Amino acid sequence: MKEKIIIVGNGMTAVKFCQKMVDANLLDKFDLTVVGEEPHYGYDRVHLTSYYTGTSVKELHLAPKEWYNENGIEVIKNTKVIDLDKIKKTVLLDNENVLNYDILVLATGSSAFVPPIEGREKDGVFVYRTIYDLSLIKEYVKEAKKGVVIGGGLLGLEAAKAIMDDGIESTIIERSPWLMGRQLDKRGASFLHKKLDAHGLNIITDTNIARFTGDDKVTGVEFIDGTSIDTDIVIISSGIKARDELAIKAGLEVGKAGGILVDEGMQTTYPGIYAIGECALAMGMIWGLVAPCYEMAEVLVERLKGNEKSFIGSDMSTKLKLIGADVASFGDALGMAEDCIPLMLENKFTHVYKRINISPDGKYLLGGILVGDASDYNMLLQIYKNKILLPPNPESLLTGASQGGGFKLSVLDLADNAVICSCEGVTKGKICAAIENDDVTSVAGLKKCTKAGTGCGGCVPMVDDILTATLKKQGKEVKKVICEHFEFTRQELYDIVKMEGIKTFSDLLHKKGHGAGCEICKPLTASLLASIWNEPIVKHQQIQDTNDKFLANIQRGGTYSIVPRIPGGEITPEKLEAIGRIGKKYDLYCKITGGQRIDLFGARVDQLPVIWEELINEGFESGHAYGKSLRTVKSCVGSTWCRFGLHDSVSFAIEIENRYKGLRSPHKLKGGVSGCVRECAEARGKDFGIIASEKGWNLFVCGNGGANPAHAQLLASDITAETCIQYLDRFLMYYIKTASPLTRTSKWLDGLEGGMDYLKEVVINDSLGMAEQFEKDMQLLVDTYKCEWKEVVENSELRNKFKAFANSDEPDSNIKFVSMRNQKMPTPW
Amino acid sequence: MTSTTNIITPAKAIIWHKTVKTIDIPQNGGVAVLIDGQQIAIFNFTEKGEWYACQNLCPHKMEMALSRGLIGDANGEPKVACPFHKKSFSLETGECLNDSCNNINVFPVKIEDDFVFVGL
Known part of the structure; x- marks a missing residue:
């Protein structure tokens, strides 16, 4: 005869308890009945806010109805347990039914205080x-x-x-x-x-x-x-208040501030009645996070199996992203342990605060806090949880691997019993076993098979690292395929397109992909076709992102901005006047960009061709501000005017900008030329920077501004202008050929095995034997350059595509502006 | 209580609106049309041999933009991705496929005499 367990409450802990009972094959000994007062099956309360923003209740369900049916677990929804008789072993429901039990599990959770x-x-x-x-x-x-x-x-x-x-x-x-x-x-x-x-x-x-x-x-x-x-x-x-009213009514002991008192085996003060989750007062406290609640469910299942597992507290670490701010805290975050030493880093510039608490002997990490940048959370959590010996300079943990700090924890260093996913209690060993024995090859597969990463999701990057490292150890290649439609990396697709002479997306899709494509593979292919064949990108309009589709940058409110090319930032008063006149005529908002040119905002899609027609008549051409392509080559005023200048940086910048204008690449490209070491062009903050030296030019590559600024590094020094262009051709083509999509040069260099030394070998010493090919490929692109806007303006069929509605010449009446400092602005979101 | 779905199932008979010629909508591309002042996006999904229509408004930031989005599929489900922040919506059901957005209205399309009709 099976024993009957009634679980009161159908929250996350109750669901987890049922799942663990099933996994432990205990359902041939016990019958489970779950009574829950909400009209839903148990749902994921951790991600409750996502319901608010549109996730359906069904998606939040932790286990579907079918799962309960398959396992013969009875679920009574919409029903409250209003009394329990611990002598007779019965519970009374609010529909006046009475149920008998052998074992009662209270998982009544908590309510808002x-x-x-x-x-x-x-x-x-x-x-x-x-x-x-x-x-x-x-x-x-x-x-x-x-x-x-x-x-x-x-x-x-x-x-x-x-x-x-x-x-x-x-x-x-x-x-x-x-x-x-x-x-x-x-x-x-x-x-x-x-x-x-x-x-x-x-x-x-x-x-x-x-x-x-x-x-x-x-x-x-x-x-x-x-x-x-x-x-x-x-x-x-x-805050929360444990739901202990039923326990109180039945005369079970509760804590002063609430919570059903349980022992280390989750038993209440009355034998046969257990409490788990947020309603339980275990070790003197209420555990209001999912990991300890799941741990309690685990303990109870083990006890029902006859094992002596005890609840000894659990990890209260959390990481979350709040309104644009990363926050994490783990272990003894506030440094409550006696004599522990706090180390702190405060960066008021980047708004990052980090604190780690280490043991008095400096050997172990006890806990910490991360605000503003929580990228090292997983690494620190592992060091803390697995009691990994700290390096002699523990302060290196504060700068972290992500900022080039001195300490990087490899997943391979972790012991097999290291807990990776604390929500589900999944160890590294279990994840590795799934990869090695069950041939799991994706994070999604690991989530399904081990449940790792299915709770708060914080450990997913770590799971990914373990997957990559383990597959690599097995000698399997880990491919960063671009999307579900192509089983290739960008570099492989580059070679395929080039070798097989593929000229259209549909050709590529039918030969090498499957499905109908998407917003990832379509623009990527467009970029490859442009980088390899340099055909006008308007020819492939339907696979371009909207900026490349309309050759302008989409802005708030749905209008576009226009950036004419001003090579090197040099412009005649006449041309400046022309921009002013055209901006005034079409009521465009004007702003000087960081790249020494002028951005004209607020043009409707139907105005783009007429505005460009006027700009082209004044001698301007496309500035490619909309493309993943060369933007500008910024220059300082150079030796022609500047009393410090060594060489003519403006002329050189114009030459280079004109050479590479329109060049399509994995990400945007920026350059700079400075006439002396004072570096007024900020060339080292660019993908390529050229700085005059006494004997010639110094060429720096792989820098950028933006979210993670990087200084460009020296590739070659004291070279002639000619050599400089030759090296640039090779460098740029090598980057275009091998970088992953949307990877700036500095990130590309980070991932290049051998780093800068290797890049020098390729570019300067031609170690790949590709230098000639690179130069040839680049020359083809330079020779076939055409101004995209000129093509459109001169072609009535293309011009026709620039209108708001296919069935009307009306402009979009939805576009509205407000005024600010005497110029127009889009109405705010 | 159920999740929020905005798919309109017309209670009354569908009224078919003649819009543009089929050749006015590029292959595997989309356009916006005005129907009684309402902005509707129409897609010529040549890759699947289907036509789709939906509201032009992306519910994420309330921009009239979906007709300018890239179409494609996710696990076989035809979709459009808004050019602003890449929120994807099913062209069959209007459901937001990424995460956190409201759904969109989708409308039936028929082709007659080389003209595209949208049913509102």
Whole structure:
């Protein structure tokens, strides 16, 4: 006779318990019945906010109905357990049915804690806990302009983000002196505060609320100091309260501040009744994260198997991205352990704060905090969890591998029992076994097979690293294929297109791919066709991204911007006047770009050809600002005028810009030429930079500005202008041929085995024997250059494609502008 | 309660609107048309031999842009990717395929006498 287990509650812990029971083959000994009060199957509450932004309830379900049916688990939804008789071993449901059990598992979870603030019953005051709560908020928010979130913890910040995204002016109110008090120290929180502030979230800390004001509907929040703010909606997210009412009614012992008291085997104070998840008070605390709750489910399953597993606490590490700010905290984040030594890094320039707490002997990592840049979170978490001996200079952990710091943890260094996914408790050994024994070759496959990465998802990059390293160890090649339509890397496709003389996307798709293509492989192919054959890109209009399709940059509001080429930044007063006249005629917003040219914004698609026609008549040509192609070659004024200048940097910049104009590449390309070492052209911040030396030119390559600035590195020094161009031809063609899509030269160099030394061998010493070919390929591109806009302007069929509607000559009446500093601007999003 | 879907199933009979000639819509490309002041995107999905129509408005940032997006498929599902932030929508059901966006309205298309008709 099977024993009957009733599980009260159908949240994440209950689902996990059922799954673990199935996995442990315990269903031939036990019958499971789950009673849940929500109208849904157990869903993923961690990603609840994604429901708000449009994910369906079904996608949030942790296990489908069919799974329960297959395993013979009974699920009673929409039903509450209202009483339990622990002597008779029965529970009473709110539909008056009585169920018998042999074992009772309380997984009642928690509810939102609502502080006893006057006016909390008013319309427009919500909690943020269930799908139902969120659906109410979503509806109510439609009428709201301002919103207040009470509570500056994890969930409060998520709630604030959700309504902010709906265009609500949001304010977070936190009682304690700083945000995320459980995870962050004061300094870390101040960095976060600044970041959120900059993103437009109002934050009020260290304050007490007196009441919510308004008649029936809430209209404001009043503080005890008498000040107040207006609001149309209040969302309370001030923490959780264990759902222990049933336990109290049955006379089970609960903690003073709530929570059903359990021992290390998850048993309550009455034999045969267990509690797991957020309703349980284990080791004196409520564990409000998914990993420890799953751990409790695991412990109980082991106990039911007859094993002596105990709950000994669990990892409370978290990593999340909040309104543009990365935040992570792990282990002993606040440095509570005696004598632990905190090391901190504060970068007020990049708004990054990092803190690690190390043991007094400097050997072990105990915990830490990351704000602004959490890219090293996984590495640090592994070092902490697996008690990996720290290097003699533990401060190198703060700069981290991602910033070129001295310590890089390889996944290969981890022991097999190292836990990679703490949500699901998956070890490195288990992941490797799946790859080695079950022939899993993708992260998606690993997720399915091991469940690693299916919780918070924070470990996915690490899982990917393990996959790559393990496959490599097996001698299998790990391919970075471009998308689901082509099983090739960009470099392979480059060779295929060139070798087989492929001239169109559909030809390539039919010969080498499958499906219908997508927004990744289509523009990539367009770029390859342009890099190899240099045919006008308008010929392949339907596979171009919109910028390349309309030869202009799409901007907010759906209008386009126009950038005529101004080589080297040199322009005559006449041409300057022409730009001014045309800008005025078509009412275009004007701005000088960083690349020494002029950007004209706010042109409707139907205006593009006429504006360009006028520009071309004035002697301008396309600036290719819309393409993954050469943008500008910036120059300083050079020896012609400058009293320090060594060589004529402007003439050289113009020559080079004209040589490579229109060149299509894996990403945009920028260049610079400086006339002396003062480097006024900032050439070392470019993909290629040329700086005058006493004896000639120094050529630097692979620099960029942007999000991760990199200085270009010296490729060759004291070379002639001719040699410089020769090396540039080789360098650029080698890059175009081998780089992955959307990879700037500096990232490409990072991934090039052998780095700069190897690149020098290829470019200068022709170690691949390809130099001649590279130069020939480049010369073909230079010789076949045509101004794309000229082609369009002169071709009525092409011109016709530049209109808003295929069935009308009307312009798009949806386009609206506002005025700012005497110029027009798009209406904001 | 169910998830939010905005797919309109016309309660009344579909009214077919004559728009443009089939040759006015490039192969494997799209255009926007105006139908009674409403912006509709039409796609000539030659690769699949199908025609599709949907609202031109991308619900993500409320831009009239979908007709300018690239079409393709994901696991066989025909889709269009908005040129602004690459949100993808199924051309069959209107469902947002990436993540967090509302769905779009899709409309039936028929071809008669080399003209493209959209049913609203």
